Amino acid sequence: MHICFLTNEYPKAGFPHGGLGSFVKTMAETLVAKGVQVTVVGLNYVFSDEIENVNGVNVIRIRKSKVKGLAWYFNSKNIGKTIAAIHKKNPIDIVEGAELSLAFLPKIKEIKYIIRLHGGHHFFAEGENRGINWWKGFQEKRSFKKAAAFIAVSNYVKSHTATYLSYHNKPIEVIFNPINSQLFQPKNVAIEPNNITFAGTICEKKGVRQLIQAFPLVKEQFPNAILNLYGRDWLFPDGSSYIKMLKEIELPKLGEYAKDVVFHGAVSFTEIPNAYAKAAVCVFPSHMETLGLVAPEAMAMEKPVVFTKLGPGPEVITDGETGWLCNPHEPKDIANAIVEVLSNPEKAQAIAKQAKRFVSEKFALHEIAQNNIDFYKKILLF
Template sequence: MHICFVTNEFPKKGFPHGGIGSFVKTLAVTLVKNGVRVSVVGINYTPENETQNIEGINVYRLKRSKLKGLSWFFNSRAINSKIKEIHQQNPIQIIESSELGLAFLSKIKEIKYIIRLHGGHHFFAESEKRKINRWKGFQEKRSFKKSDAFIAISYYVKNHTEKYLSYNSKPVAYISNPVDTLFFKPRENKSEYKNRIVFAGTVCEKKGVRQLIQSFPFVKKEFPDATLEIYGRDWFFPDGSSYIKMLKENEIPQLGEFAKDVHFNGLVSYNDIPQIYADASVCVFPSHMETQGLVAPEAMAMQKTVVFTKYGPGPEAIEDFITGLLCDPHNPKDIAEKIIWVLSDPVKAKMMADNALDFACEKYGLDNIVLQNINVYKNIVVT
């Protein structure tokens, strides 16, 4: 079987990438280990054509068009041409993309086309209470019409997407994003950190970072030695201004004497994340919205106690007070109460972390998830 992923986000050293890129890399590497041929086609981060074989994956990064107003046309034409070339050399059975990815692809009769629902334009427009961009909305609808099947990474993203977009009576499978449980696994806390609160992810409003900072004074009153460690890349407003700078100017001064114990650690290497989780007393991800979210299951797979959002797919990832804690991400006091609960009762928190490890390995374990994907691919090919 030959699977071709269409994405511009496949990880490249020295360049930031999103969750879709991480997902494709993790899944693709394991598909190759299971005897599946995998290609990845997308537009390059740099103005050149580039071909690499990365852990058995054939990655084709195409030169980006800079022609204003028509770049979408020339970029799509380049992707179509490369797919046709690959298919002639080694026939492709499945092409997979995210929600907008099929809009301008020319379908090849022998190939089945799949959209994986990571959370598209309509989904996030609803969750962020903003208007649909007509151009992106058009692309997404066009893309959905071309798809032969869909894979949803959570029931939540499936149900909320279909409020706005039709699956056109095509099959919809449900498969969680995988966690590499050989990489994210329990490890020793090498440091002497105590009452260390850790957040990892893009530092932006929808990840709940502002409310997490606002919760910190409540925690400090109970645990004066607590620290808040924030790891992740900055987000920028449409005018180019920094979200972290806004937090430092508007939120951090409100903390008074506690401000010195909030640390912005910036973007860190993916390879460093497991140790960052290992050194945490509690991992807190109070997202306003997620499609599934990988940071919570990754920390759970490391046997850490996690506070996650009660909204969206939060209850699919965590059973409250059994495998972790769910919080109201818009309520700083509620976030603080959940953090305080964890720090106040390490015995119960450890039991919860043990449950989280078992749950994460069963639900998100890479080998199990890959087999689910292969079975879905095979079923789609024969239909």
């Protein structure tokens, strides 16, 4: 079997990437270990073509088009030509991409095209409190029509996406994203008892602003608390920095507590476990998630986790049993959950151990990879 993943975010040293890139890397390398041939095709981080084999995965990065206004057309055309050339030499069975990826991609009749629901434009419109951009909305609808099947990374993303878009009666299956248990496992590292850690893109939909607003309420009971924020900056449509906004508007409201909010910037995927290892509590108060791997990754390391009660939160955490769920729009609710963890370290550790057992079963890498292989085989029969 030959699988081709479409992504522009496949991890590359020296360049930031998101959760989609991390997922594809983890899944691709595991599929290779199971005897599946995997190719990744996407646009390069720099203006050049590049081909490399990374741990058995053939990664093809294509030079981005610089044609203003028509870059989308030429990029899709070049990706399509690349896939056709690969297929002619070494037939591809499945092409898989995210929600928008098939919109302008020429289809080859021998290939089955699958969309994995990582959270598309329609899905996140509500979470970001904005309307549907007609151009992105058009692309997403066009892409969905071209898919032979769908994989949803949670029951929530499956049901919520269906309120906006049709699956056209095509097969759809819920398969959680896996955890890389070799990377995310307990470490013999001293825990910093006042260390509150967040990891993810520093943006509004991840609940960072409300987490900062919750921080003074935590400081009232734990004066030595430190809020560590790991992640890349997000830019507003006008190009301005979200972190800069936080520093200019939100941090001054904290007064003397502002010095204890630390922005560490983007860190590599392999460095994140070191950040979690030192934390007394990991907090991810997202407004909207498809699944949110950061929470189960931290849980896999036996860390007490505070996660959002919205969306897929209850699929990942049973409140009070495997972690804590909070209202991400209410700073007081976020603070209360953090204070409960810091006030009860023995209880928190017992819950963290239970959390690890849960994710070891539900997010097991090789089992989930096999679930994907089984689904691919089923689609190839259609």
